[in-house]
Amino acid sequence: MNQPSRPNPFAPFGQEQPDPKAGDAPGTLRAAAAQRARKLTAPGSVLDRRRREVLAALNGDWDDAQPWIKAVVYLLALTAGVLLLAAAGGILLTALTDLVNAVHLPTTLPAHSTGLVRTVTDPVHRYLAARTAGVLPVTGTAAYTLWKATGLAAALIAFVTRGATARLAWTAWSCAALAMVWAGTDPAGRPVAVGITAAAIAFVSLFALRGLSFSLRPVIYNMPRNEVAAPTINVTIPAQPGPAQDTDPAREQ
Template sequence: MQSDDKPTNGQPINGQHNPNFLDLLNQTPPQRFARLRAAWRESWEEGGFLHQRWEEIFQARYAGWHEIAVWIKTAGLLAGLSLIVMMVDAAGDIASATLAGLSDVQATDAGDGSGLWGTVDHPIRAFLADQAAHLTVAPAALYAFWQLAGLLGLIGGFFGNAGARIAWTLWGLASLAMIWSAAPAGGRAAATGLAALMWAFASAFALRGLTLRPIVHNHPPQFNPELHLHATLPAPSPAGDDFDDNVHPLQR
């Protein structure tokens, strides 16, 4: 049984005709689409708005920064700032997750001081645990931050970052001070010396390429043998006066 709302064999039922989408589209005035098409073609013709923007994009590949169109610079700066914001946000999430993961490790784990690494690491753990008792921070958080600071200083210093190299130097000095303070009195010097050697070996990577020698630029002196002569010529005597006032002609 067919519905009363649908036509049968293309014929309307009950004398009513329901227009579809194509019928409505055909009833739209064609002048609107003609104007849009004409405006689109004109904008892509030589001297048009879109044609000029395309030419500016094409020329930006070979032009310098000062020759690039202002709107391209603005779009590039906005895209760069958006990328930096996303990278900083992602780096913050990664750093937060790293600190949270490192904080799960108890500061007293592997604290027996056995082995070379235990001899260096145990005094640092003990020193941080003793200091955390007087602070509002967990010992594990202090130890995790100490590990993260050393890792960032090592990696950043390897790539030549000046700030990371300064942080690496301060991190090493602070580590030696903590080991000297918390190591047993009988083996304090040995533990500190061993830590200094380990720090020196690691500094070969963190401070690679760094030199304390002054940079001397030997440039030969530039000498231009130019002689400048300034001569003052006497003013020409007026016409008809062939002799100077002080010189009289010889009279017979």
């Protein structure tokens, strides 16, 4: 049962204030909420104007759409593009890792091997292990895998697309490989190791840099001559009338 409200003992005499909780009936709160909802969805309200703007953008010209609609659409498109690129990048990275592992250069070769591969790979292993141990958070194995993947990707992309960026990446990778082989080889064998590495890089460059030409071709520029056009003045002189002729037949007789 509802208990009657008690007067406030601290209120001044004759100005007793009622209990604020006494008038908050459930029906009153529900009616107020319904009234607010009707105001929000009524014609001309904020939600109604936004709805009309969205319908106008869908049915009309995109250039005439409201700025907030364009911002929301661009933000959603950018988010979807980032998510798509992240998923595609993860798939490509996994595939590239599998490809690199599939063509892994062995560190130990059979006894009958000539040792040409180890002449290139061993100095790179030693250089990366010495420069990463205790200095960088990456391990020497991870750095070696990245080195292989970068060279393989640059060579393949340069071979397929013939792009200048891929060719520059392959050239930079080749220079870095030569520097690591030089630094990771004993001084007595450096010339031979660098020579073998350069020969291997030159052989791969036949395919990676195909179509690249360094021939110097003359360039001829046909510059227009500075000719001053003389103005031409055309003067039209009207025909002068001739002497008057007498056409009276009586005078001719």
